[in-house]
Amino acid sequence: MKKIVLSAFAFLFLFSCSNDETSTTTEEKTLVTHDHRGCASHEVYEEQLRQNPELAQKMEQIERFxxxxxxNNTAKLVNGKIQIPVVVNVLYKTAAENISLTQIQSQIDVLNKDFNATNSDFNQVPAVFSGVKANVGISFVLDAVxxxxxxxxxxxxxxAMKKxxxxxxxxTSPTTKLNLWVCTIxxxxxxxxxxxxxxxxxxxxxxxxxxxxTTGTATAPFNxxxxxxxxxxxxMNLxxxxxxxxxxxxxxxxxxxHNTANxxxxxFPHYSTCTGTPIEMTMNYMDYTDDAGMYMFSNGQKSRMLAIFASGGARNSFAQP
Structure with missing residues (x-):
């Protein structure tokens, strides 16, 4: 297992996850579909940094906290529970893009299962990782569409979809509600x-x-x-x-x-080429595997997520009663 390292995280500010490679611009892009995930995080970060040069320092402060x-073991649930209201903003040009309430609720249901270890594939976590698989304990409720x-x-x-x-x-109320925009990116x-x-x-x-x-327009292998x-x-800062x-x-x-994304x-087992050639946790939600290939968070990731809701944390307003 690796050590926690305080690194230069400015380049990590905004993650933009995609299927396969994307072009080198963050302007409007041609609709493309491929068969695996990829990322344009560095180009998006560069744009964010140009707009806000103080961002890197703020991220370092959050990391130190x-x-x-x-x-200090203060990264834990307040009153044993955090429930996050979710506002879904649907932007559509076609009828298919105007997704149904059923499809939206199916996503809220998945979030509740995945963050509370009630997903049906949680029992597939290999024995080697059974000691670190986590029930994060955060729940979500659909607040508005x-x-x-x-x-x-x-x-x-x-x-642009946010403006x-x-x-x-x-x-809507972004300091107390998670806003989720649904659109063709x-x-x-x-x-x-x-x-x-x-x-x-x-x-x-x-x-x-x-x-x-999981229904409606949801497309395999990301359905x-x-x-x-x-x-x-x-x-939540992962x-x-x-x-x-x-x-x-x-x-x-x-x-x-991990030597790179999967x-x-x-x-299983898939071995890393990094020092010690550890078995990679390819089933972790923060890898790039297909939807059916990811089904766990770790206890360390849980602590990291809960830290932002702790008193003084960057998202503590979500933990208030």
Missing amino acids: TEEAIR YRKSTTKTSWGTRD SAQGGLNP GGGILGYAQFPGGSSATDGVVIDSRYLG KGRTATHEVGHW RHIWGDATCGSDLVSDTPS YGIPA
């Missing part, structure tokens, strides 16, 4: 999330309508709602399990070092 909360017809074919990753002035929908992108520490005006998660929930589980993990670098650190102590559904 997170490490201290975990060390807002819909808006648009003329846009795709939205890109510049947060009424650019044809999107402004977030383009470029084969499944979704992306904003880490704690960014502007409340753009805070939340974006998911392409073809990869949300089990795990894109949102992955992105909400980012929203990094990709390979640390976005060869044998990088995800700042979690109980996840094995795709599809790797056969």
